[in-house]
Amino acid sequence: MSSIKIAVIGASGYTGADLVRLAVRHPDIEIAALTANTHAGKPVAEVFPHLAGLDLPDLVRNEDVDWSGIDAAFCGLPHGTSQEVIATLPEHIRIIDMSADFRLRDTQTYAQWYGHEHLAPELQKTAVYGLTELYREAIADARLVACPGCYPTAVLLLLAPLVKAGVLVADDLVIDAKSGVSGAGRSLKQNILFCEAGEGLSPYAIGTHRHAPEIEQELSLAAGRPLVTTFTPHLAPMSRGELITAYARIADGASVEAVRAVLEEAYAAEPFVHLMASGTTPATQHVRGSNHCRLAVFEGRVPGRVILISTLDNLVKGSSGQAIQNFNVMFGLAEIAGLEQLALFP
Amino acid sequence: MSSIKIAVIGASGYTGADLVRLAVRHPDIEIAALTANTHAGKPVAEVFPHLAGLDLPDLVRNEDVDWSGIDAAFCGLPHGTSQEVIATLPEHIRIIDMSADFRLRDTQTYAQWYGHEHLAPELQKTAVYGLTELYREAIADARLVACPGCYPTAVLLLLAPLVKAGVLVADDLVIDAKSGVSGAGRSLKQNILFCEAGEGLSPYAIGTHRHAPEIEQELSLAAGRPLVTTFTPHLAPMSRGELITAYARIADGASVEAVRAVLEEAYAAEPFVHLMASGTTPATQHVRGSNHCRLAVFEGRVPGRVILISTLDNLVKGSSGQAIQNFNVMFGLAEIAGLEQLALFP
Amino acid sequence: MSSIKIAVIGASGYTGADLVRLAVRHPDIEIAALTANTHAGKPVAEVFPHLAGLDLPDLVRNEDVDWSGIDAAFCGLPHGTSQEVIATLPEHIRIIDMSADFRLRDTQTYAQWYGHEHLAPELQKTAVYGLTELYREAIADARLVACPGCYPTAVLLLLAPLVKAGVLVADDLVIDAKSGVSGAGRSLKQNILFCEAGEGLSPYAIGTHRHAPEIEQELSLAAGRPLVTTFTPHLAPMSRGELITAYARIADGASVEAVRAVLEEAYAAEPFVHLMASGTTPATQHVRGSNHCRLAVFEGRVPGRVILISTLDNLVKGSSGQAIQNFNVMFGLAEIAGLEQLALFP
Amino acid sequence: MSSIKIAVIGASGYTGADLVRLAVRHPDIEIAALTANTHAGKPVAEVFPHLAGLDLPDLVRNEDVDWSGIDAAFCGLPHGTSQEVIATLPEHIRIIDMSADFRLRDTQTYAQWYGHEHLAPELQKTAVYGLTELYREAIADARLVACPGCYPTAVLLLLAPLVKAGVLVADDLVIDAKSGVSGAGRSLKQNILFCEAGEGLSPYAIGTHRHAPEIEQELSLAAGRPLVTTFTPHLAPMSRGELITAYARIADGASVEAVRAVLEEAYAAEPFVHLMASGTTPATQHVRGSNHCRLAVFEGRVPGRVILISTLDNLVKGSSGQAIQNFNVMFGLAEIAGLEQLALFP
Known part of the structure; x- marks a missing residue:
């Protein structure tokens, strides 16, 4: 299979960095864009030195991504910002959101716990709760998957x-x-x-x-x-x-x-x-x-x-790893693709 | 008040060491003996370098303590051994036991949970459970106080x-x-x-x-x-x-x-x-x-x-500090004597 | 001896907090004022929960301290700010500065390493470098002691x-x-x-x-x-x-x-x-x-x-403890007063 | 390429475990035997729970390995024991030793620092010092590679x-x-x-x-x-x-x-x-x-x-990773095979 091109939106947090760690070694992923508004213009290694030497694209602003050749977006932004940014993505992009923005099915409950009205309530209706083991079938067909909290x-x-x-x-x-x-x-x-x-x-x-x-x-x-x-x-x-x-x-x-x-x-x-x-x-x-x-x-x-x-x-099964797992399901890949790292002990 | 002479039995564990840390600065305590059978003959500082420079007696074997001039014993031995050693102490010694040996009022329960018959069941009957805030009055009169587990x-x-x-x-x-x-x-x-x-x-x-x-x-x-x-x-x-x-x-x-x-x-x-x-x-x-x-x-x-x-x-309120607190009660001292150290943060 | 009244300027940093930890139990110290501009009005325990229950004055702004009854000031402010604040203190206040502001005897060297002209060069000339063991005699007579860096x-x-x-x-x-x-x-x-x-x-x-x-x-x-x-x-x-x-x-x-x-x-x-x-x-x-x-x-x-x-x-011998030691020297107290805490291990 | 069959001798230490972590995901390695004399008979996961679920052979005694189908041995035993065990291996086994036993080219120096005569001095003469970047060519041809200390x-x-x-x-x-x-x-x-x-x-x-x-x-x-x-x-x-x-x-x-x-x-x-x-x-x-x-x-x-x-x-470049790197060189594989794991941060 030719590589699936992904963007990581919000790559300067721990969740984004761990997503990159896994995606870089995923056999079917090509990282096409990495965004981090406050660090735009920097190489990733300046923000996360452990990711040096990987031939990754430099960090850019969310709005500067050319989405035309990209297939999927992983979103590691803080809640609130995620829904704004995701609402602007072209229709052909499939989204794996690692923020809290689309986890609550009821936007009233969202407003109550997060302190503001949901900004993309229509999009919320289309989101699938991304607990892979429970919702595998719905995830396979979803455009927007809301990965659960850790x-x-x-x-x-x-x-x-x-x-x-x-x-x-x-x-x-x-x-x-x-x-x-x-x-x-x-x-x-x-x-x-x-x-x-x-x-x-x-x-x-x-x-x-x-x-x-x-x-x-x-x-x-x-x-x-x-x-x-x-x-x-x-x-x-x-x-x-x-x-x-x-x-x-x-x-x-x-x-x-x-x-x-x-x-x-x-x-x-x-x-x-x-x-x-x-x-x-x-x-x-x-x-x-x-x-x-x-x-x-x-x-x-x-x-x-x-x-x-x-x-x-x-950060893995509780966030980025599960996001990759959902991605695998969405794109019909082996569910363990890119997730075979063993635990690091001690 | 002239100093009360104490022995610390089992001074080579963390409980014993923390007891020493507190006792050294206690205004009414004089440390007369420190025991640790496996380290007998060594200076304390060889076993616990943080206790160097304090003019403490060297470690001796339990049986080598001269109990004649000693008023009280703190016991930090493992369970099982404690009851054996405590049973041999002269009658005039008041005992603050930090082990598990005299905490359970029912020796049947002891045998069930600790895997062997209690070796000093008569002594057990005289023990007071040393949760200071609950049993202060009984502690004041006790010869043997069994400090609670942490x-x-x-x-x-x-x-x-x-x-x-x-x-x-x-x-x-x-x-x-x-x-x-x-x-x-x-x-x-x-x-x-x-x-x-x-x-x-x-x-x-x-x-x-x-x-x-x-x-x-x-x-x-x-x-x-x-x-x-x-x-x-x-x-x-x-x-x-x-x-x-x-x-x-x-x-x-x-x-x-x-x-x-x-x-x-x-x-x-x-x-x-x-x-x-x-x-x-x-x-x-x-x-x-x-x-x-x-x-x-x-x-x-x-x-x-x-x-x-x-x-x-x-190690303090859950063990050695509480032991000192009980000692203070037993000897009619201010309950906070020797226990005024503030928390060390960070 | 009646207590010496002190103020701690900049009590919301680790150095200030550790100074308070030691000063509270110092036999000759009374803490009269604690300052922290960004936390003024709060009880200390809100900023450092481990210092709760000590009957300490609330935090105030530097300029709100009534210096009339105070004998000495410990200063734990960042460099730059220290020299400004210290320059405003009444002449009768003896000062133990834990910042870097008066450590360098040559104000040119200060300017070179700290990136700005020294704001109190005359005061600098009077400062004694507070490495107690080396400068004990000069410290005894100093008004301003600059405690060394850690x-x-x-x-x-x-x-x-x-x-x-x-x-x-x-x-x-x-x-x-x-x-x-x-x-x-x-x-x-x-x-x-x-x-x-x-x-x-x-x-x-x-x-x-x-x-x-x-x-x-x-x-x-x-x-x-x-x-x-x-x-x-x-x-x-x-x-x-x-x-x-x-x-x-x-x-x-x-x-x-x-x-x-x-x-x-x-x-x-x-x-x-x-x-x-x-x-x-x-x-x-x-x-x-x-x-x-x-x-x-x-x-x-x-x-x-x-x-x-x-x-x-x-934080102790490298900062607050040494500051107390210098204070003891300056006020003719036993040099170990308030500094007898044993190491906390483990 | 069909898999190369390896044994890990001394798999119950951290070095052995990290070797297993890397070898399990190595594209050209099949783990045929794992030894640990004191844990013989146990599944690996009992000794290292993080290695559960990997379909690994149970731990056996060194002497119970059937070496006939095995191509290479990684040795993670303590020094002294390593040289004894390695001396008994069949000639067709290529050995990557992670112990200290064959690092010192001069057996006199070995005896002086390790406190006993070298037990396999002839074998020592054949050993290549396994610092890959310096001795790549000699390693390629070696039967016995002595991986450097960390x-x-x-x-x-x-x-x-x-x-x-x-x-x-x-x-x-x-x-x-x-x-x-x-x-x-x-x-x-x-x-x-x-x-x-x-x-x-x-x-x-x-x-x-x-x-x-x-x-x-x-x-x-x-x-x-x-x-x-x-x-x-x-x-x-x-x-x-x-x-x-x-x-x-x-x-x-x-x-x-x-x-x-x-x-x-x-x-x-x-x-x-x-x-x-x-x-x-x-x-x-x-x-x-x-x-x-x-x-x-x-x-x-x-x-x-x-x-x-x-x-x-x-444990990786300082031991097991370098051992795999040497193995790759010895067997003509890509030097990065099995070593592409990114750093785990945080």
């Missing part, structure tokens, strides 16, 4: 099949999430300075994190009724990695074994989602840099309780 | 008053705990190597951690009936610090405000336990090296749910 | 006595320096984000670091002739700590033993500077949070070469 | 061409080296525990590190006369990465430009060694996980001094 990816791969199968009491799920610092992006904020985030751990945005409505949207769809969840993210002193510890009650008639069986069946044929052997504990460092997500199920001491674990690299 | 300290300071006050549905508490690596001690284990624990996060001992029965023992006492909890510890890539995120339902008739009020009242006069202002988030790095514990209460998105946070330094 | 402190404690004693070939000293990230301050810069500085090490400002002329000024004074040095700083992924590895040739007639002897004699009576036993290696983590500096001397494989090591905590 | 790789890529070209005063080179903790391997040692190595930096093995004779051997060959160097390694709190800061005097008649020109020419056509643009600073985090080495040249403040920087990932 937390929702980890949470939904773990909980959506279980909620759908009815093996959990879904009305009172407790989701304790831990993330590495790269989840906060590359913008200059005091709390992500080395001296502030290092050697420390803290919860944040308790009850107010914007990934909560996204998680609830999808779990509600899985349940067939509206669900609200308890979702508490924490910032951990590592660059990459995300770990979800979810607490649920097993539904009447179900069992820990039934819970395991649902996940086993859901992911038996999946290349990137793995249920770990009983008693084995996942760790973020064992999926670092890879597109893999590992799940585990543990019986609790409280009868009827189950403890559910999910882990992934927030 | 997780139980953080959990119980947060939950015990609430369970006792009946403002939570206590039968189904979910406790998600995160700890720095020093909680695992200084012994040579692969999972605590820098390259293994660094830049990664993982749960461990799900449903099987030995601090669970200790937590349940005390929460059951607070509730007046047997409670079982869901307790999941995680290892985080930092040396010190512990953070508890607990999830509970508010009891009928209670409210988030009532929950806050209980903690506010419980700790209004306490020097080391602080309820943070509403909306303020605690972080482990802000109590690092200090004897302080910070608590916070958040309302969840799920009606009736409350999210409760507790944080402390596992 | 690198110069570590370098000069190591090399100045040796250069003065003539045991090294001083014309070609190689100084390889490694610092934790807190040395870069709390301002928002991309290279000190957790994800940028974490898990990585790099040199910076090779041949252009502003601590070079300061080092050379003092070594030249020690040598009695102008010296130029090779000074290469590196950023290491830790919050605190500084380590100098200096390479020198031993002067004709001298020896490794002579080198050791000079340091031994220079620091035999010093409370905070320690020559380590032969063969023992210093480590930054063993002085973390303390005011101690550790030195070591090693013979190299190349005949006539000596490898010299110096380590300290850049 | 420090020597970084040092020699930087200094060997310069010494050979005569642009440096080679008799008094100062080499200050900093390494991540993975360089110390996966064995259980106290100094590499997270709590010991984290948030700290220290020199070690000053004047006694076993990589010194290896560096001197090769620099002496480049110089055409015996050289001794000053080599000081430091342990930095990161898992991967190595940075060399070398200090040299420029030879009479040469210049900083001449130094740059030598490196530019030496590596113009090299895929993995890069001289950075003037004024640009290398950082370990920008080559993490990749096989790249970055060099830089800086003029010092002392006339005639040059500061030379080299950085690489100690």
Whole structure:
């Protein structure tokens, strides 16, 4: 197959850079344009020295891209900006958006959580939620795929099949999430300075994190009724990695074994989602840099309780890797193309 | 007051070293003996270079201590060994044990969780559980104080008053705990190597951690009936610090405000336990090296749910600092004596 | 003695915060004012949560301090601003400046390295260079003490006595320096984000670091002739700590033993500077949070070469601790007053 | 080309694991056997969870490998053991040894630095020193390639061409080296525990590190006369990465430009060694996980001094990646085969 030409819009953030890392080695991708308005004119290596020596196009402004020969755009812009820019793209461009802009199906909910009216509500109606394992068929035909947030990816791969199968009491799920610092992006904020985030751990945005409505949207769809969840993210002193510890009650008639069986069946044929052997504990460092997500199920001491674990690299399976995976589905490529990097450990 | 002479039994672990760090600057303590069987004969600074230049006695074997002039012993030995050694101490020695050996009031429970019969069951009957804020009066009169584990300290300071006050549905508490690596001690284990624990996060001992029965023992006492909890510890890539995120339902008739009020009242006069202002988030790095514990209460998105946070330094308030605090109570000293170090940040 | 009232000017940086940490527990200090123009009106704990609960004055603007009852000012402002503010202080205020503004004795050199004319050249003439161990007598009588930079402190404690004693070939000293990230301050810069500085090490400002002329000024004074040095700083992924590895040739007639002897004699009576036993290696983590500096001397494989090591905590002995030490000297207090904190390890 | 069958001897260390990470995705390699005597019988994923799901052979004992169908062996055993095991391999096996056993050309020097007589002195004579860029032709024909140590790789890529070209005063080179903790391997040692190595930096093995004779051997060959160097390694709190800061005097008649020109020419056509643009600073985090080495040249403040920087990932270009590179040369493959992974940043 001849190469598919892509643009990466917003290539100066961590998500954009990791997309480039993966795309450069993708057998069917040619990177035709990289945009970063504040760094326009610079070589990529000036912004990300680890990407030196790759014969990449220099960074340009979004509006300076010649879209005529380009097939697809990956968008790594901040929310708000993404919808504006995406709305201007020519019709022939297929879009994989890694921002939050098209994740919420209901533009009212968007306005409520993001503080402004949605600027492309018609486009929103056409967006497909890009959790590959759940929406593979719709993704294949979509023009615009809204890749899930990193937390929702980890949470939904773990909980959506279980909620759908009815093996959990879904009305009172407790989701304790831990993330590495790269989840906060590359913008200059005091709390992500080395001296502030290092050697420390803290919860944040308790009850107010914007990934909560996204998680609830999808779990509600899985349940067939509206669900609200308890979702508490924490910032951990590592660059990459995300770990979800979810607490649920097993539904009447179900069992820990039934819970395991649902996940086993859901992911038996999946290349990137793995249920770990009983008693084995996942760790973020064992999926670092890879597109893999590992799940585990543990019986609790409280009868009827189950403890559910999910882990992934927030920048890969939680963002850029999943974006490539969706791209592969959209263009009829092998789903693992360009995603075979093994985890980097230690 | 003339100095109280102490021995530190098991001074070559992190707990012992942090006890020494605090005791050296305690206005009423004289360190008379330091033991460490495998390092007997060495100066402390050879085992802990940060303790050089302090005019401390060299390390000796447990059996080589002359107990005649000593008033109190802090014991930082591993469980199992502690009870053996403590059983041999002269009657006039008051003991602050930082091991797990005398924490469980029921020796059957001990045998079940620690895998061997308790070796000093009579001594166990005399032990007082050393959570200072809850058992101050009994501690004052005790000969043997069993300092709580680091997780139980953080959990119980947060939950015990609430369970006792009946403002939570206590039968189904979910406790998600995160700890720095020093909680695992200084012994040579692969999972605590820098390259293994660094830049990664993982749960461990799900449903099987030995601090669970200790937590349940005390929460059951607070509730007046047997409670079982869901307790999941995680290892985080930092040396010190512990953070508890607990999830509970508010009891009928209670409210988030009532929950806050209980903690506010419980700790209004306490020097080391602080309820943070509403909306303020605690972080482990802000109590690092200090004897302080910070608590916070958040309302969840799920009606009736409350999210409760507790944080402390596992080696200080979670171990050696609390031991000194108990010592102060036992000897009628100001409770803050020797514990006024501020947190070291960054 | 009744308390000495101090103000901390520029209390919202790491240097200011660490000064507060030490001053709060200093037996002879009362903190009368804390300034931070961009945070004026806030309680300190809002800017530095680890300093909560200490009954400190709120942050005010520099110009809003009532200096009438104040005896001394510690200044933690950025260079340039410091000299402006210090020039306005009433004559009765004794000043311990932790900025770079009065370190260079020659205002021409200042202008060359800091890019602007010195704004208080007359004041500069009165400043005493605040390396306590070298200039103790002059510091005692000074109104304005210019505390050395963190690198110069570590370098000069190591090399100045040796250069003065003539045991090294001083014309070609190689100084390889490694610092934790807190040395870069709390301002928002991309290279000190957790994800940028974490898990990585790099040199910076090779041949252009502003601590070079300061080092050379003092070594030249020690040598009695102008010296130029090779000074290469590196950023290491830790919050605190500084380590100098200096390479020198031993002067004709001298020896490794002579080198050791000079340091031994220079620091035999010093409370905070320690020559380590032969063969023992210093480590930054063993002085973390303390005011101690550790030195070591090693013979190299190349005949006539000596490898010299110096380590300290850049925020304490390299800044705030040394400032307190100078304050103690200036006010006739015990030099160790308020500086007895032991290193926090691990 | 049909696959080349390899065995990895000593697959339970970090070097072995990183070799497996690279070999699994190498287009021309089939992993036929993995050995690890202490873990024989286990699946790899039990020892290295990040290598799960790869359809790898289980770990076996060295003596249980059926060598008949195998073409090449990578050896990641500790020194001493390597030479014993390698001596027993069938003649048709080509060997890429990542241990220290065959690096020193002179077995007397080996005995002196490693504390025992060399056990395979005849084999030693046939070994080629595996610094690919310097010895590519000899490597192509070798049966046994001794891959350099991580420090020597970084040092020699930087200094060997310069010494050979005569642009440096080679008799008094100062080499200050900093390494991540993975360089110390996966064995259980106290100094590499997270709590010991984290948030700290220290020199070690000053004047006694076993990589010194290896560096001197090769620099002496480049110089055409015996050289001794000053080599000081430091342990930095990161898992991967190595940075060399070398200090040299420029030879009479040469210049900083001449130094740059030598490196530019030496590596113009090299895929993995890069001289950075003037004024640009290398950082370990920008080559993490990749096989790249970055060099830089800086003029010092002392006339005639040059500061030379080299950085690489100690486990990749410093060990397993270079081993694969040598394998590619030995088997006539493209030298970059299996080594195209980009650096993982952040």
